[in-house]
Amino acid sequence: MAGGLACRAVDVGEIMNSTVSLPLQGAGTVPAGTGAGFEGLLEHAKALLAQGRARESEDAFRQLAEFPAYEAEGLYGMGVARLMLGDLETASSFLDQALDRDPANANALYQLGLIAHKRQRHAEARSCYQRALAIDPSHAAALHGARVLGSGPGPAAVRAAGGAQTSSAIYDYLRQDPSLLSRQTVMVMDVLEMTVHPAFTAYAGRYLARFVAFTGMALAVAISWPLLSRTLAPNPPIISPTVARALIPAVIAIAIALAVLALGYVRVRSTRITIHHGRLQIRKGILSRRLLNIDLWRVSSIELERTLLNRVTGDGTLVLELQHQPRPSRAGHGRARDRSVELTGIARGVRLDEIYQQLLNIVFLLRSSPIVKGIIQ
Numbered sequence: 001m002a003g004g005l006a007c008r009a010v011d012v013g014e015i016m017n018s019t020v021s022l023p024l025q026g027a028g029t030v031p032a033g034t035g036a037g038f039e040g041l042l043e044h045a046k047a048l049l050a051q052g053r054a055r056e057s058e059d060a061f062r063q064l065a066e067f068p069a070y071e072a073e074g075l076y077g078m079g080v081a082r083l084m085l086g087d088l089e090t091a092s093s094f095l096d097q098a099l100d101r102d103p104a105n106a107n108a109l110y111q112l113g114l115i116a117h118k119r120q121r122h123a124e125a126r127s128c129y130q131r132a133l134a135i136d137p138s139h140a141a142a143l144h145g146a147r148v149l150g151s152g153p154g155p156a157a158v159r160a161a162g163g164a165q166t167s168s169a170i171y172d173y174l175r176q177d178p179s180l181l182s183r184q185t186v187m188v189m190d191v192l193e194m195t196v197h198p199a200f201t202a203y204a205g206r207y208l209a210r211f212v213a214f215t216g217m218a219l220a221v222a223i224s225w226p227l228l229s230r231t232l233a234p235n236p237p238i239i240s241p242t243v244a245r246a247l248i249p250a251v252i253a254i255a256i257a258l259a260v261l262a263l264g265y266v267r268v269r270s271t272r273i274t275i276h277h278g279r280l281q282i283r284k285g286i287l288s289r290r291l292l293n294i295d296l297w298r299v300s301s302i303e304l305e306r307t308l309l310n311r312v313t314g315d316g317t318l319v320l321e322l323q324h325q326p327r328p329s330r331a332g333h334g335r336a337r338d339r340s341v342e343l344t345g346i347a348r349g350v351r352l353d354e355i356y357q358q359l360l361n362i363v364f365l366l367r368s369s370p371i372v373k374g375i376i377q
Helices: 036-052 054-065 068-084 088-101 106-118 121-134 140-148 155-160 170-176 178-192 200-206 207-222 226-234 241-269 308-313 350-369 371-377
Strands: 193-198 272-276 280-286 288-293 299-305 319-326 334-344
Touching: 036 054, 036 068, 036 178, 036 350, 054 068, 068 088, 068 106, 088 106, 106 121, 106 140, 121 140, 170 178, 170 371, 178 350, 200 207, 200 241, 200 308, 200 334, 280 334, 299 350, 319 350, 350 371
Parallel strands: none
Antiparallel strands: 193 272, 272 280, 280 288, 299 319, 319 334
């Protein structure tokens, strides 16, 4: 569903029956329907849902559902909000209505499968999961649900679909913990599910100064080419020195700049960033591939950086600082090291700000959890 909500693997049995105020950062409300119009109302409703404010989110989605063009998204959001509140009957009704208006909504089918699964209606749950996978074969949550019920694809099919992401071990521990803090943490982690290829414009804006410096060096070398040619070839040139000095440096500089741009574009577009159940996964590389897995409980702080050009395009970079990790030295003694991970171009504008706030909330809740504190300390 275009512009729809990200897949949310909501475990109803672990979500409280009434909303509890979360100690979240940046959770200020924004009046719905202001300047940004329908899209602004949609983003506002999604932000409330991500913050665990299910009742307020349902009200915002209800306003959205009054407009025909956004009715399916509004009903789907209302269904997810009711599901978070543990109201399976109403949630199922809203999701069915959303599916009637948008039969290709794989997320709605997954949520209906989850409700059927919780009600021990396994045949119905299998059917919903399989219908979701027929629409989106790479739907990670539906793949997991289908495999739990014994109707999912085998490992080869999973790999062909892009590979199902594994959950963080901390996530599994939190799911088993009945405390409200663990339930809230799992809920917020479930909401932030995404797989993206970074935007090249974000990299261009972030590294423009480096590119300009590199192009300047290439231009300087190109300008010196006529002098070098005259030294190595004393015979009269075919074309006049004036024309050669004007054309050759420009051609070389343009060729080098285009080659650098093409290589950079291919490298950026071959990168895939996934956030799934508390784990960050980065795949990168052109000829050889590198896979980096980072559990979010290891993140100590997050910064959002934007250059001047990034502010124009709406792009930015999330810088995740990881906690000290012991690394053995050659002498055999462990030593701590700092490390940071940069996520450039994963979203734009309001959505980038939302992801930033969601990651801050997840890190805050994780590092407040006694389970995680036991590991960190």
